Structure formats: structure tokens, C-alpha cells
Amino acid sequence: MFITTATVVAPALGPFIGWNISPAIVVEFGDAVTTAITSVGAVVGLFLTFYGSMKAEGPMVIKTS
Secondary structure: HHHHHHHHHHHHHHHHOOOOOHHHHHHHHHHHHHHHHHHHHHHHHHHHHHHHHHOOOOOOOOOOO
């Protein structure tokens, strides 16, 4: 949703600040940022998995009552 909004607003406001911003540039930037955030999240999740495995005192078990 943010990329769609930025695609409309950035080209309209760009000339006021002296930048020539096209919708294609905004979409490309948004895709790059989305990919980067997803990649960082995957790496953080991987490290959290390793950390949790090292801190565990035993295997996970399902307790039945």
C-alpha cells in the first residue's frame, strides 16, 4: 500500500523540492527496499533459531494431561 501511495505522491511533490521523480523509480525503490527487509528478516530468524537451539536444555516434548 505504501508503494502505491508513494507512486502517486512522490512525482507530484518532487518538483517542489527540486527532484524529478518518476513513478517507475518509486516502484523500483520500493521493490528493492521490500527485498532487503525480507532478507534481513530471514537472516535474523536464522540466528534466532540457532540461538534457541543452543540455549535449549533438552528436546521439545508435547505434554499430555
